[in-house]
Amino acid sequence: MDKLPLRRAPNRKHIEEQAKIFKALGHPSRLLMAEALSHGPLCVCELQKIVGADISTISRHLSVLKGADIVSDEKKGQNVYYSLKLSCLGQFMSCTAAVLDKQAQARQAQLAAMMAP
Amino acid sequence: MDKLPLRRAPNRKHIEEQAKIFKALGHPSRLLMAEALSHGPLCVCELQKIVGADISTISRHLSVLKGADIVSDEKKGQNVYYSLKLSCLGQFMSCTAAVLDKQAQARQAQLAAMMAP
DNA sequence: TGTATATTTTGCAAATCAGGCAAATATATT
């Protein structure tokens, strides 16, 4: 009985699904939208104001996020509201921010070392 | 004194840097390699065995990961060993796996509900 | 020094992506 694998090895299909998530977030406009949605649902028009691109472009980006199961949408009145499903995004972004910070500081320190004889 | 902003707002440059990380991980082969590296450093030839693509393709993918500051490389003898710098990757992948799982289950339940009158 | 091994770089061709405009849809309002 091979059921309920608590931490299954990363098979191809599994990796592909996850890569799809990363790929969807790998565009500045989409990441910005996801980040904005981490504070609560927003309609397309509000997201457009935040990103500042053509509304059709926004809509297409949202469909990519939806296709990756990162957001869900719900029609409310005349608007469509999007919500973030991937709740752990904020935590991960804090971590990547910290890593980027650390590396920027490392580069800074290296530069400083080169300047001082 | 506006120093040490513990959680600065996501400005454009900041978002772009982070999107670059997501983008680099947004390819099945690259994500697979990063995941493998989360268990420890590996040389290019070992990564090739894991991914199973042309060695030149592997090398290119690795340069993308390196360009996004996700991995570092170190020449040891005749091999080049790559290590994961983004330590929080494993944790995030566990989370995305859980979210994907939950959604698969939800779809499953919905199907079941449709079948039963 | 020559040779084998490991890795990177280069040159393409095919595939995919991004962005905007215009057209189509859907829903609310009058």
Place this chain on the structure above:
DNA sequence: AATATATTTGCCTGATTTGCAAAATATACA
């Protein structure tokens, strides 16, 4: 029903990505 508003989709163009093969580099070893 007609109109206005919000959103999605079709289509086109230019840019980027991918993957492999061949050539170039680098390093170990005889």
